Every structure is written in structure tokens, then in C-alpha cells.
Amino acid sequence: MPNSTLSVTSLEMAMPVFHRYGLHSATDEQVATALSMTVDDLTAQYPTRADLVHDVLLADIERQKREHAELYAQYPTAVERLYGLLQLGLRDLASIPAPFYSDLQSGFPRAWEAAMTHLANYSGPQLQQLINDGIRQRLFRSDINIHLVTKVLMEQLNLLLNPLVFPPDRYNMSEVFRSIFLYYIRGLCTDEGARIAAEHFARL
Template sequence: MTTPSLQQTLLEETQQLFLQHGIRSLSLERIIQLLNVSPATFQGMFADKDDLVLQVARQDLQRQRNEHATLFTQVSSPVERILVLLQHGIGEMQKVPGTNYLEIQQEHPATWELLMDHLTTYSYPQIQGLLNDGILQKQFRGDINIELVTKIILEQLHLILNPVVFPPSRYNLAEVFRSVYLYYIRGLCTEEGIQVAAAHFSRL
């Protein structure tokens, strides 16, 4: 097992700082202080805060892709793979303060572009591929509009996590997830796919 480089370690620690404090509230000087690294060492790896935010996001997206690959070794059905991906995505988004995305969009355009590109080139094709696999394996109905269903599935993710629509004080997130996706995914499924989805939800 390879030892993480200093730069990789600093990126992981910075990610935790951003999750705890947000991005805007931390000045570059404060970040360097909290990381307990010399300014010279830091500046040898990162041009400025904008570059730091970009590198943190890039490394975190790679971590998520690695975790998806691990999840896929544990489940083989396209129906169940979509469901575990969505659960993973919700878990990831729950960890991020709601203001972080707004701060990135407003103040770190290169990072925002990276996130949007990830959605376009990774998340959408991933869901589309699983839907197509499910159709070929006769777990999803053959008449679904893959492009439209992909967008609906990903938009539902944002809906579930919208605190205005589902205030955490009133709604259990796991139950919201079940209520949204169990019935929507069931509607896309053949009888075989329905059994797979029901078995997955019975284990939650």
C-alpha cells in the first residue's frame, strides 16, 4: 500500500476544513496555519486559494469514483447499482454545507466548471449505462426514455436534499429516499427488476 504524498494529505485535510467551516470563511493564511505547514511548502504546491479549492475538488471526485468502483464489486444488478449510487450520492451531499456549492459557483468558477463537467461526463453517462444494462438484462422496461429518466433520477437527488421541501426536523432522510426512489424505480422495472429493488429496500 502506497503512502499518501504530503500534497495528497494536505488536500484531504483541507477538504475536512471546508466541510467543517465552509470555504469562504477560511482565508488562505488561516488554512496554512490550520494545516500546520510552512507558507513556503504550501506555496510550492498551490498557487493560491483558487488553485487549492480546485485541487481539493479534483481529488475528492476521484475518491468518489474509486468508492463507486468498490460499491460495484458488492452488487452486480443494474437496478441495485443505481440505488447504491444514489444512496452514496446522498451521503456525500449531506456532508457538504449548503453554502459551499454557492461559494464555489460565485468565487471559484474553475472548480464549478469541473463539478459541472463531472456531472456531464461521468454521472449522466454512468446512470445512462446502468439503465441500458438493465434494459438488456430485462430488469428495466424496454420503452423508457433513458436520457429523460437519467435527468429525473439526478434531479430527484437534489429534491430529497432540499431542506425547504423536506426539512430535516420533520422528515427522516432515509424514509424520503425510500418513498421517492422505491416507487419511481419500481415504475421503471420489469417484474424481475421490481423483485431486485424490493429486496434492496428490505435491507435498508
């Protein structure tokens, strides 16, 4: 959780500013406006940009977790939850400009470490747990290599967002998403899981 007197939901409002203007280039005025506070109050609470970026990143992680909880409440099966998580991840990644993560890694090591810890301790285990749940629900095949499938899913998401592979001016991203994930995940499914996957995609 962010170490801040600002609420988590307030801090979330700074992330679109960093996406739009850059972690280094966004001005204190732009960030303060997004957070509904004065520049003096912002700089008093966050004397360094590194501390601000770190707490904004942690707030964004909390936003993602809330959305995941809402998704789980909406969809009862592991198959639907897996598709939903991938769609949320795609939506978030598509909104992030290419230099963001390289700037984060090179200029904000504490925030970068927090992001990598989140992937290692939350995102990866979350996918693994979903696949485990799907196996127990007899929606995914029991012979799946869970660690390998998790890695493949993460890399497929990165592939989808690579503009050199799928230039957005030439490809409909929703169709690319269906082509990559519908068929791959359906291949992991039992007959019952495949039926649920087809029904889920029919609603999109």
C-alpha cells in the same frame, strides 16, 4: 487528476475543512493541519486559494470514483448499483452546507467548471449506462426514455435535499429516500428487477 505533489488521498482531507468552515473562511492553518503539512509548505505549493480548491475538488472526484468502483464490485445488478449510487450521492450532498456550491460558482470558476464537467462527462453518462445495462439485463423496462429518466433521478436527489420541501426536523431522511426512490425505480423495473429492488431495500 490534481496537479500536486500531495497524493490524491491526502488532498481529500481538505474537503471536510472547506465544508465546515467555508471555501473562503477556512484558514491556511486549518487546511494545512488536515493535510499534515506546514502552512509554509502549503502556501509554497498553492500560492492561491483558487488553485488549492481546484485540486481538492479533483481529489474529491477521484474519491467518488473509487467508491463507485467498490460499489460495482459489491453489487452485480444494475438495479442495486443504481440504488447504491443514489445513496452515495445523497450521503455526500447531505454533508455539504448550502452556501458551498454558490461560493464555488461565484468565487472559484475553474473549480466550478471542473465540477460541471464531471457531472456532464461522468455522472450523467454513468446513470445512462446503468439504465442501459438494466434494460439489457431485463431488469428495467425496454420502453424507458433514458435521457428523461436520468434527468428525473438527478432532480429527485436535489428535491430530497431541499430543506424547504423536506425539513430535516420533521422528516426522517431515510424514509423520504425510500418513498422517493423505491417506488420510482420500482416503476422502471420489470418483475425481476422489482424483486431485486425489494430485496435490496430490505437489507438497508
